[in-house]
Amino acid sequence: MANIISTEFRKLKGSNILWICLAGCLILPVMSLFVGKNVTRPYEWLEYCTQSMWMSILLLWPCIFGLIGTYIFTRERIENTYKNLFIIPVGRVSLVLSKLFVLLIVILGITFLSYILNIAGIFIGVNFSLNKFMQGLETYLLSGLLTFVAMLPVMFITLMSKKGFLVSVCVTFIYAFISFIGIWSPMLSSVLPIISILRICNITALSIRYSFPMSVNIISMAIIGLVSLIGIIYAAKKQEA
Amino acid sequence: MVLETIGLTKQYGTQLAVSDLNIHVKKGKVYGLLGRNGAGKTTTIRMIMGLMRPTKGEVILFGEKMTVPTKQCFNRIGALIETPAFYENLTASDNLRIIADLRGTQSKDAIDKSLTLVSLENEKSKKVKQFSLGMKQRLGIAMALMHEPEFIILDEPTNGLDPVGIQQIRLLIKRLSVEKGATVLISSHILSEIEQMADTIGIIGQGRLVDELSMDEIKRRNRHYVKMTVSDMSRTIPILEKGLHITDFEIINDKELKIYQIEANFEEVNRLLNKNEIGVSEISLNKGNLEEYFLKLTGGVSVG
Numbered sequence: 001m002a003n004i005i006s007t008e009f010r011k012l013k014g015s016n017i018l019w020i021c022l023a024g025c026l027i028l029p030v031m032s033l034f035v036g037k038n039v040t041r042p043y044e045w046l047e048y049c050t051q052s053m054w055m056s057i058l059l060l061w062p063c064i065f066g067l068i069g070t071y072i073f074t075r076e077r078i079e080n081t082y083k084n085l086f087i088i089p090v091g092r093v094s095l096v097l098s099k100l101f102v103l104l105i106v107i108l109g110i111t112f113l114s115y116i117l118n119i120a121g122i123f124i125g126v127n128f129s130l131n132k133f134m135q136g137l138e139t140y141l142l143s144g145l146l147t148f149v150a151m152l153p154v155m156f157i158t159l160m161s162k163k164g165f166l167v168s169v170c171v172t173f174i175y176a177f178i179s180f181i182g183i184w185s186p187m188l189s190s191v192l193p194i195i196s197i198l199r200i201c202n203i204t205a206l207s208i209r210y211s212f213p214m215s216v217n218i219i220s221m222a223i224i225g226l227v228s229l230i231g232i233i234y235a236a237k238k239q240e241a
Numbered sequence: 242m243v244l245e246t247i248g249l250t251k252q253y254g255t256q257l258a259v260s261d262l263n264i265h266v267k268k269g270k271v272y273g274l275l276g277r278n279g280a281g282k283t284t285t286i287r288m289i290m291g292l293m294r295p296t297k298g299e300v301i302l303f304g305e306k307m308t309v310p311t312k313q314c315f316n317r318i319g320a321l322i323e324t325p326a327f328y329e330n331l332t333a334s335d336n337l338r339i340i341a342d343l344r345g346t347q348s349k350d351a352i353d354k355s356l357t358l359v360s361l362e363n364e365k366s367k368k369v370k371q372f373s374l375g376m377k378q379r380l381g382i383a384m385a386l387m388h389e390p391e392f393i394i395l396d397e398p399t400n401g402l403d404p405v406g407i408q409q410i411r412l413l414i415k416r417l418s419v420e421k422g423a424t425v426l427i428s429s430h431i432l433s434e435i436e437q438m439a440d441t442i443g444i445i446g447q448g449r450l451v452d453e454l455s456m457d458e459i460k461r462r463n464r465h466y467v468k469m470t471v472s473d474m475s476r477t478i479p480i481l482e483k484g485l486h487i488t489d490f491e492i493i494n495d496k497e498l499k500i501y502q503i504e505a506n507f508e509e510v511n512r513l514l515n516k517n518e519i520g521v522s523e524i525s526l527n528k529g530n531l532e533e534y535f536l537k538l539t540g541g542v543s544v545g
Binding site: 003004006007010011013014015016075079080081083084085086087088089090240 | 287290291292293310311312315318320322323324326327328329330331335338339340342343344345368384
């Protein structure tokens, strides 16, 4: 399994998807800096770091992480390299679990770097303290982890559809769009995974109304994540080279 | 026996891609799987390598029935199936490194050695997307040979290669077989290619194994000969053997025979038989044509 994971990382070398990763790292800190530079009142670190997170969680991260995930998951099909792996043989389930692990690490890496780059806010007078820094880090990493779970249905559809990169990218964008318009529905806000991230991570910049308590968001996310994971494993077993 | 298939069958809906295929690949030999495009060669190889489940039948590899592909078994096999495929954004060397790492049993210089083997040692840092089809084919062969397998399966390995490349690959396959004792299964739709490399040929047509025979047997069946039709076969034979010292012949029936010693003086044969009051109604030279022979077997217009 460790071999498969390390080769999954190796496959990313020299690909354009690394530029998307870079964009993923920069978008949030740049937005924070842009919004924060005109603030004249005392500016707290946590407020500075999380002020633009809602936009990232609802729109930017699902699109960016979806692009990265579909790239990782469609790679073998597009380049027809499944046969090279299956004749070693690399297990089909091990392969997709490794891809999921790589996606998780990439997402956490991007959210972590994104958070670290917020340190630029010090130069515009943001009040920094180690305690608040650790709290913010926790929020970022938790939102990264939950975005990973929220993206599992997209990975499942990507694997099942056996289509190319573009179709999967369309699925990603539609998924992100549905989640975005879902914030106007208290019912959908309680069940859609991407909106649930805002509630679980306590990001309150948007005043979203929910029909049910937060436990429903957590349960909904857990069920969708688990069903998607089972689906991914099932689809992996059915993969033919 | 390194590979044996028993009643191997693959059916898509109502269409039989491979039907009741029984092939036998002996250790240390080069086995040529010859058939026209769409005859079922690649489907057969895909089933052997576990990329596709057979509808029916068995694959016996190294004496053991293959149910689930195992690393232990597949580490003894190197295969190139259909067109070679790589991660285009990576270099030749990186692509081989991925496979080497996944196999987990490579020596440190395995990548360099295999690239040298296919004359790509100077291209190892080049991205695969800059490779020509021929170069990709060579890289695919390097990938198949990198772990020094004892059984090599190459599906149409000379596709896209120039004549020099074809010659190199042909020599490489012969060398691997003779020097390293490797067993090779090579598929092709080009008769001349198989003819120059294989010890045994399996001819496949419309998913069925039409014939499986040694190269010696094929050559024997396709020797040049003179066909004679005589009135009395029992008296003809002693005259040929004792009077004319012709011993390499085959009796077809009580009137016809094939004489393989075509350098014999047939004017003298005719004269001597006539002198012994044996009527000769036909003497004709037949040049065996391997191409025609395969056409006949595969029932097609062309094996190319």
